[in-house]
Amino acid sequence: MAAEELDPTQSTQQSTQSSSQTTTQGDPCLPDKGVWGSLIPVNDANPFVKRIDFLKSKLSYTIGRSRRDPTVDVSFKYFLRMSQVHCVFEWDGEETSTSAILIRDLNSSNGTYIRGVRIGRNESRLIRDGDEVSFAPVSHRPDRTTRDDRDDYRFKFRHMACKQRSREGLYESYDVHCVIGKGAYGTVVKALHRRENKWYAVKMFSGDRLRELLSATVSGGSARRMDATAAHLKQEVQILQGLRNPYVCELKEAFFEGYSVSVVLELAKGGDLMSYALKHDVLLEPEGQYFTYQICEALDYIHSQGIAHRDLKPENVLLTDDAPPIVKLADFGLAKVIDSLSDMQTRCGTPAFAAPEVFDDSTEGYDKVVDSWSLGVMLFMLLTRKTPFTDTSNEPNWPLLEDFNLSDAGVDFIRRLLELKPQARMTPAQALNHAWIAAQGPKQRARLLQREESLLREAARRQATPTPEERVEESQSKKRKASVQQLGKSMSTMSVGNEDGPAAKRTRAEQGIIVRHAPEPPRPVMPWTPIDPNSDEIPGLGLLQE
Template structure:
């Protein structure tokens, strides 16, 4: 029998002695049950009837609290909420509850059964909740190099560079995100041969920042690159923007300080993101009182040829810096870390007013021309309540000339972000176990030089383009 880590629970044939329950080992695993929210160890299913509920006699007992996460509506859970039953046809879920068990948000109904499929989502007492995920044990569609270490579950999302799947590390049952990049669909850098990929992974694994998604591992086959990433399951900043429309200024500042802190750290390690946008900024949880963010795909530029990727980019250029768009036309591909700073300016603009700075329906200019001209404004109807310091930071980030555009270290000491209360809140989120004053990596001697930069007129910072409040 294969060895398993302490967090992979194998429940098999039950033996009762003196009121105590024992489980005998078996290798006949037909599926997995993954406690998703709250997170828990992945369970290997072997028993032909496997029960879940709050009773101590259930094969899997639902507890009122796991770590710091409480099981919502725990008191409504039945002693035996549901059972997983295997027969010749397949695996069925049988609802044995009083308050409802849901499969893919559809009520099963007391004493009724539903045939389960791979990645079916199970909710307990709540139709919209995902408490468990059922997975077949057959993982043949994935290479053995991956399935030896990870069980692949449901799809989390798709992007220009590949598909992201939920995964579970078998060694300790840690949930991870697995980014699957098909080589024939995405141009990889010539240096991305097997040896170099492993070297890059080793380097990137050593880089840790509380607001950067950690790269855990990478597995390469002749056709596919699998990048294993830390999982942040609070959703995308993009979805939060859609939900809230716009952020209060101090709220935006708390998010943005974390984002800039992460970018400054990565730039100090000579790593540029090149594809910053709200979809690539994730929330650790859905707890709005503690909005810790994490930037994902920061190490992707080490593997993916972004020059080719951006040349073939067919979506909106809303977040791309002017020099990136120029390079697409000229074919030069020459630009540096400052492309990230322009993207940060666009993100901040959207956080503060709820709208993008460039209008795809502009009667005279294409979106690309608006970006390359730096043709944006601050309509009074949307910006009247926003501080001049915030507008100044947006302007100095969205400066067409990258030589005049703020760097990440400079942005961190801009007067708008030099808010001690916000910095302390952000640092408490990023480093909850450290009791110290907020710090940036910029040297004190740089601060005096930076202060003069912030006194420049906005139109000078933006290469002559005046970006001021306008009436609309």
């Protein structure tokens, strides 16, 4: 029987799957023993889609809009762009790391898409863990506020056929929760570290995408050279993993499985600087000084480690949920390592924020001061909501800063960042001593100390969870301790009974049984027999003395 899609008038707790499917109510991305694959909705705001599980008892599932066609296993009746019988997911039945799952288009009208690439009509493609699947072209509207979430039928596919997958690599320590965004090379998910009780952001980079990039970047594309480059990639990630700065988004660890990479990053819950600026219309000058100092600290640190960001923009400046927020410079990690597989001559970055020498073919590479230029452009835009340059002039619109009442020191700060000659451009280290932000230093350090103390107190409250072996040992220890305590209480409460009064009652904790199905009758009180000093009987034993 075909699965019925969720009706908006029904409870959102109802399943979208057929009776032959089950929906796990826990972590939506954890592998399940009885499941060989799952489709996880990318957009949780769509009320018509839920997680879809493919059970191992059935090797293929047909997707479509029809509710009457008996061949359709999962039906999306409200997705009008889907064909009546759209595509089919097929599993080869293997439960090893080499198990294969393919998706076959069934002559659909609007197409079936993997990672944004359309599958030909009646053609098949292998689908891998983490791939994004959609059953029609993804529409992008310029006005994001008017996008209809109910028309978003994108899913992330999870390959769960391998029995050991749930305890390998990333899943050995992390519970993956949900998709929170998409990066340049993969999907970003939110994950919980089970032992630390702490949330992280995980960037999952598609193996196919990295393989294509390596093949195109490495001269000749030979397997040996690609493997050597991949090994170099791991070394670079280890370098990034060692970065420690309060204003840099921490790369905790990375997991490599073939060409697929999962990078665990510090989770910044406050959004990014662009969203912050849009929410507040423009940044006031004190806010600009506050954030700029932190960004310069982060840039100076990564430059001292031999790393250039090369794509500095408000979207890559993440914020914590503190009040006021703390900057976390991000997106200079694995994506930048991949971009720089050859050398610094790679023409990368967002054009609006990129320094002039990046696009100058006459120059041989460029220096880390490209980040200073990007900072100047970004700061100008955040303070004025306009770009510093126009189509008709290469000279920054300096009068606009005066219109927004920026101080002379602030104007000079931006002028020195937007120097056309890289040699004359102010570096982040020099910027920290500039009069416009130098006074921020002591204030920022004091705030960091307060935040560190707060985090330490929180970590003390959130103690690491014990391992399964530790749980068993702790449980056995508690049982032994409870038995000894119960024995001690029983012996310490022994007393001479009172014929006229009821027997002493034990508390529910002492009873060891929480629920009683019926009240027990009171036990009869046995009074002590008076002792006859002239008797030959031994008191309490009923034996005669010889």
